[in-house]
Amino acid sequence: MLIAVCTAIVVTQAQNASPSPANPNANATARAILNYAYGLTSRTDNRVISGQFGSYGDGTTYNTALQQMQAVYNLTGQWPAITGMDCATPAGMGEVVRYLTDMWNAGNLVTLSCHFRNPWTGGSSTDWANRDTADQWDRRSVLALTTPGSSAYTNWIGMLDNLAANLQILEDRGVVVMWRPLHELNGTWFWWGGQSPADFTALWRHMFDYFTRVKGLDNLLWVYSPNTGMNATANYPGNDVVDMVGLDEYSGVTENPLQINSAGEYDQLVATGKPIGLFEFGPIPATGAGWDTTNYNWGNLIRDIKASYPRIFLVQAWEYVWQMGYSRYQGQSTFMNDSWVITRSDLPRWSSMPTTAPITATTLAPTTVRTNTPTRTATTLAPTNALPAATQAPVAAPGTRVTSGIQALYTFNEGTGSIVRDTSGAGTAINLNISYPANTRWLPGGGLELFRDVNITSGSAPARLYSSLIQSDAVTLEAWVKPANTSMNGARIFSMSNDTARRNLSLAQFGTQYEGRMRTSTGTDGNGTQFMAPTNTAAASLQHIVITHSADGVTNLYVNGVVQSTATLAGTLDNWNTVLYLNIGNELSGSASWFGEVHLIALYNRALTQAEVTQNLAAGVHGQSVTGPTPPTAVPTNTPTRQPTTAIPTNTPRAFPTTVVPTNTPTLIPRPPSPPACPRSSRPPSFRRPPPPERRRSARS
Known part of the structure; x- marks a missing residue:
């Protein structure tokens, strides 16, 4: 009892104190947003920020993200207050910058996560297995990414440089980003998961130092975001390098009410004294029987937050079948119009803060990068795939080809x-x-x-x-x-x-x-x-x-x-x-x-x-040729069958022009599923399974 009372006193003091950002040089808008977040849970209403994730930054998803935001408005008459993107592919960062800028200027708060590619192999974020050892579970230590001298370190710094250049564009445009790196770190499905507390803390602090002190990015609020169902703070890097904390939650088939404290994870985050959000929320399972056939009532979510998790200040629905506007769901209006829930119209107008002159969507230059900010391109590194000079053979002259x-x-x-x-x-x-x-x-x-x-x-x-x-x-x-x-x-x-x-x-x-x-x-x-x-x-x-x-x-x-x-x-x-x-x-x-x-x-x-x-x-090609094989006795002449498809939302609206943030309600038409970031493997039973072949998704972030 004494311990609980002391903890409550510490948390109350942290809530009442004027919060200091992790980055002592954070700009005025970032400080104002952080102060706003700290004050929400002491209110009697307007205390939970509503959110709808946009999509993965892969070159196709600007309109997809707008559609998912618009779907919520069409159902509820309210715009979500926060939205986000993921820098799944460096090539898609232009659209990430454009979407976050446009939504910021429309009045939203914005967040960004990242599925970092494996710096050792170049594989996806789920390429966790260590194929350089006899036991693939003998994970590579991320400590190697904090010390120069290896190709993995060079690749890692290249990724950070690319990100920093684009984050600098956002800072120049006055955009503050809730930056959520290395998420779900307490799981084992990403290459940065399954690390010792010391090694993970070193990686987090190295990135924090690189972005804040080396790159001078003062528009970031740092979000630590583990997964539910397991210890949430074993690898916590420290209050001095974290501004907000959160949980990634994908509910089970029979999970009613919401369970985000089964391993004490909610209580552990409360003890940090930081604002707590559900930065990634999927109201139906991520895998297993019934994963994509379960109905959900969004009214239950705000009910459960009020009853059991009053320190939650933010909920961001994920995309695809986890989006708030998915056709199998109900109760979206109950959630979005609840007195506790903050919509876009309830937010202060952050984009009017005097960090930079406002930029309209039609004047954005999403692919422009500051020339004085180092950006990783393949040509900045000495190629390691070149043939030695002695083996560079002349190319044989090809035969006559059709031109x-x-x-x-x-x-x-x-x-x-x-x-x-x-x-x-x-x-x-x-x-x-x-x-x-x-x-x-x-x-x-x-x-x-x-x-x-x-x-x-x-x-x-x-x-x-x-x-x-x-x-x-x-x-x-x-x-x-x-x-x-x-x-x-x-x-x-x-x-x-x-x-x-x-x-x-x-x-x-x-x-x-x-x-x-x-x-x-x-x-x-x-x-x-x-x-x-x-x-x-x-x-x-x-x-x-x-x-x-x-x-x-x-x-x-x-x-x-x-x-x-x-x-x-x-x-x-x-x-x-x-x-x-x-x-x-x-x-x-x-x-x-x-x-x-x-x-x-x-x-x-x-x-x-x-x-x-x-x-x-x-x-032929390169001096080589082949002989055609004997033709098969039967050539298929039927039109092939299509792969099975996963159910998709039927109430998702029409795509908008890519340079205009929508302000009116369009006609609803179906859309194909949102693009995946990466396939997953070795997930606990509560996590998302990939959909059927050729619609395989990595389910989550």
Whole structure:
């Protein structure tokens, strides 16, 4: 009893005291917001900030984020007070900056999390296994990321530099960010999880020092955000480097009322004296039976906060089927119009604080980075994938190739560096960037070997290419590749996509089969229609693969000059998503790695004839050629079945213009699921399972 009384006294004193930000140089707006947060739970009403997460920053999600915000308004007549994004991919930071700026100027508070890629391997945030040891559970210590001298440290600093440059843009625009790094650290599904308290604390403090003292970012409020259902403060880095604390909660099927103190986690955070938020809330399970069929009443949430968790000052609904506007839910109006709940109209107008002149959405320059802020690009590091000078062999002259209609051509003759150049000569070159050159190797005579997780990406949408293909309603994708093995499943050789759920065109390997996917305006969703080559067509040897699609819908998949699959995909290419990137060897989200040699990728704005496919096959590549196999006795002629889909919200509104923050209510139309950040594995039973194939999501943040 005495301990409880003393704890209550300490917490009350912390609440009543004028809070000092962790960064002593925090700007006036950041201090005002922190002071506001501390004072909320002593109020009799207007004390819980409502929130709706936007989406992952991957180049496609600005409108998705607006749709999810608008869905809440359409149902309740109120705008959520806070919204956020995730810097899942460095290439998508432009849209992150733009969305956070626009929503800040609209009157919202904003938050940012990050699925950091693995600095040792270049893999996704869930690439936690240590394949350099006999026991993959022998995790790499994050302490190595705080000391110069290793490639992992260099990669880590590069990621921080990229982030800092974009956060500086937000500071210049007057935007204060609730910065929530290294979230769910008490779990084991991210590479930064499962660390000792000392090592994790060192990593957090190193980042804090780098951002505040080295980079001089004074617009951040630092949020420590563990997961529910386990000890929340074992790795707490200290009150002097934390401004707010929070929990990530995904409720169980029968979880009524809300349970966020089963392991004492809520009480542990109360004891820190910091404002406590549910920065990531999913009202239905993340995995297990019934994970995506459970109904939820949002009125129960505010009921339970009042009854059991009165120190909660913020709730941010997650995206996809966890968004507040999801069609299976009810009680959203009860929640948003409760006297305890703060909506956007209830907030002080932070954007009017005198940190910088207001910037309107139409004048934003989201991809501009301060030139005096170091930004990581692949070319700033000495390439580690170059061939030694002695082994740089001359490239053999190729045979005569078809050139009519060529729009992009990658011959992989560079031999060194991190840029793959478009040599088509069709207009402005669409060059590609190798995200982790150390995970690739240039081959003598031409070609590039991908032996660890990597993404070779355009870094932006190829407008010229899309304009040409959509106008012609036809396309050919040609690839000369040598798979490393025939055990890869869903590995992307080439993809026009930004995630695993939406694409225009892709070529993937499933064991001994090749899969094509293509979007058309009739009969296909955002993930495209699937067509497969028969088993035993993919082999660990050099192969020539071609997908052709003509304006009349005839679609063929060739392997070594032989048609292995044909289908009729009716419709036009008018519904192609023109913000998707070009990617080789992976999805942009890092969730579908392909390993092997890439020797050529070509794109045409017409369907090559069989004779032309044979001509390119005969031309060979890099002095190598293959002989076409004996044609199979039967070629599939039926239109392939589509992968099963996960239920999606039916009340999500129409996308708005990307430069205008909506102020009125649009007509509601269905939307495809939000893009994933990364797939998960080794999650406790209470966590999210990935949806069905090809709509696989990493569920959570």
